[in-house]
Amino acid sequence: MSATSAPPTGTQQVLLTNVSVLGEKDRDVLVAGETIAAIAGAGELVDQARKDGASVVDGAGLILLPGLVDLHTHLREPGREDAETVESGTRAAAMGGFTAVHAMANTSPVQDTAGVVEQVLRLGQAAGWVDVFPIGAVSLGLEGKQLAELGAMADSAARVRVFSDDGKCVHDPVLMRRALEYVKAFDGVIAQHSQEPRLTENSQMNEGVVSAEIGLTGWPAVAEEAIVARDVLLAEHVGSRLHVCHLSTAGSVDIVRWAKSRGINVTAEATPHHILLTDELARTYDPIYKVNPPLRTDADTEAVRAGLADGTIDIVATDHAPHPREDKDCEWAAAAFGMTGLETVLSVVQQTMVDTGRMTWADVARVLSFAPARIGRVDSGPRAQGRPIEVGEPANLTLVDPAAVRVVDPVRQETKSANSPLGGRELPGRVVATLLRGRATVWDGAPVHKSVQA
Numbered sequence: 001m002s003a004t005s006a007p008p009t010g011t012q013q014v015l016l017t018n019v020s021v022l023g024e025k026d027r028d029v030l031v032a033g034e035t036i037a038a039i040a041g042a043g044e045l046v047d048q049a050r051k052d053g054a055s056v057v058d059g060a061g062l063i064l065l066p067g068l069v070d071l072h073t074h075l076r077e078p079g080r081e082d083a084e085t086v087e088s089g090t091r092a093a094a095m096g097g098f099t100a101v102h103a104m105a106n107t108s109p110v111q112d113t114a115g116v117v118e119q120v121l122r123l124g125q126a127a128g129w130v131d132v133f134p135i136g137a138v139s140l141g142l143e144g145k146q147l148a149e150l151g152a153m154a155d156s157a158a159r160v161r162v163f164s165d166d167g168k169c170v171h172d173p174v175l176m177r178r179a180l181e182y183v184k185a186f187d188g189v190i191a192q193h194s195q196e197p198r199l200t201e202n203s204q205m206n207e208g209v210v211s212a213e214i215g216l217t218g219w220p221a222v223a224e225e226a227i228v229a230r231d232v233l234l235a236e237h238v239g240s241r242l243h244v245c246h247l248s249t250a251g252s253v254d255i256v257r258w259a260k261s262r263g264i265n266v267t268a269e270a271t272p273h274h275i276l277l278t279d280e281l282a283r284t285y286d287p288i289y290k291v292n293p294p295l296r297t298d299a300d301t302e303a304v305r306a307g308l309a310d311g312t313i314d315i316v317a318t319d320h321a322p323h324p325r326e327d328k329d330c331e332w333a334a335a336a337f338g339m340t341g342l343e344t345v346l347s348v349v350q351q352t353m354v355d356t357g358r359m360t361w362a363d364v365a366r367v368l369s370f371a372p373a374r375i376g377r378v379d380s381g382p383r384a385q386g387r388p389i390e391v392g393e394p395a396n397l398t399l400v401d402p403a404a405v406r407v408v409d410p411v412r413q414e415t416k417s418a419n420s421p422l423g424g425r426e427l428p429g430r431v432v433a434t435l436l437r438g439r440a441t442v443w444d445g446a447p448v449h450k451s452v453q454a
């Protein structure tokens with residue numbers, strides 16, 4: 001990408017020429033204001049665009065994707081602004097190629113009322129980096145006892161459709177059943193953190209050979225699989241929609257595959273860390289690798305990749321979980337669970353799935369944009385996301401240089417927290433530009449602050 005043009009502000013014309021659009025090479029894509037105005041063969045729109053005063057960006061070698069949509073981001077505000085704010089987290093999201101994120105409910109106060117979800121919505125709008133879709137808690141205070149005000153959150157300005165107690169499992173089967181039944185009225189979905197609490201008391205890492213050898217308490221695969229199995233049956237019983245968060249074991253992949261073959265309305269996500277990293281890393285005793293669910297075995301990682309490639313797993317979601325230094329710079333058992341991921345996910349998917357020939361860039365668009373937008377029901381309406389790259393659609397676009405190589409430096413990322421497990425790793429690919437309704441939030445690989453555009 002030539003750095004000569006100024007970042008588009010969403011009011012003028014910009015022509016991306018010679019880009020590759022979902023498998024179609026050498027295309028010209030003209031953005032006028034907030035929408036995609038024309039698509040043609042390479043070079044065909046250049047003369048007219050120049051006459052019209054459009055800025056022209058040579059995108060030779062670059063791939064144009066629909067703006068990425070994350071179904072699972074922890075933005076931490078309100079309550080833990082020392083770890084992340086809506087502003088810093090969404091700036092990190094834009095740098096990762098996202099134009100929309102779903103903000104998890106485990107804030108303080110918890111996002112369990114219309115008031116709190118609307119507060120998060122407004123913070124997102126004020127920041128302006130991506131569209132923020134707040135997730136509502138399933139239970140009051142994430143306590144797993146009483147249903148939160150699901151209907152009020154659905155009817156609020158935040159228009160909540162995804163509900164989750166993530167960080168905690170909705171382990172009471174009656175509460176889970178009620179939640180699944182309740183959200184049917186407004187086409188909502190329950191995103192479950194599948195963790196049987198009794199089987200995981202004091203758990204620190206995956207239960208297996210490594211945990212036995214290094215002496216950390218194990219978190220067995222069955223603790224995830226037992227809840228996934230129960231929930232797909234509950235979803236079938238009440239005819240509702242279930243989403244499995246951060247699926248991490250081979251057995252969970254099998255259960256979801258079986259459930260889908262029965263026609264059960266279930267979707268599932270894999271995180272970038274569960275398709276790249278394994279529990280062998282716990283041997284370092286470095287809590288940077290401590291996460292919930294834990295990093296699993298090689299066989300699990302391979303099964304999750306296979307499930308993603310064959311469509312059993314619908315999406316990649318980051319589970320971006322920022323933590324301040326003091327919550328990670330301590331011994332393993334005392335450290336917080338979680339890793340950042342917004343700014344590296346596309347590179348991880350490229351490395352593990354695209355560069356290995358298991359997925360095309362069109363598949364990447366599906367798992368990181370179309371499918372998460374559909375699951376979150378944000379693919380229509382005034383803030384539509386995950387829409388195709390077609391004339392008349394909103395210009396929510398991500399321009400990627402797949403040939404770039406970079407070394408991850410967690411300290412230099414936009415997220416406020418440095419708990420990336422990928423520090424020092426060389427990864428392929430780089431987001432060179434992100435457009436939110438025609439306005440550049442990232443240009444030439446750097447964030448574009450609103451004040452610069454004013």
Ligand SMILES: NC(=O)N[C@@H](CC(=O)O)C(=O)O
Binds near residue numbers: 074167168193291322
């Ligand atoms: N994924 C994590 O390891 N951490 C999440 C919550 C959670 O899912 O445990 C967090 O909010 O930090």
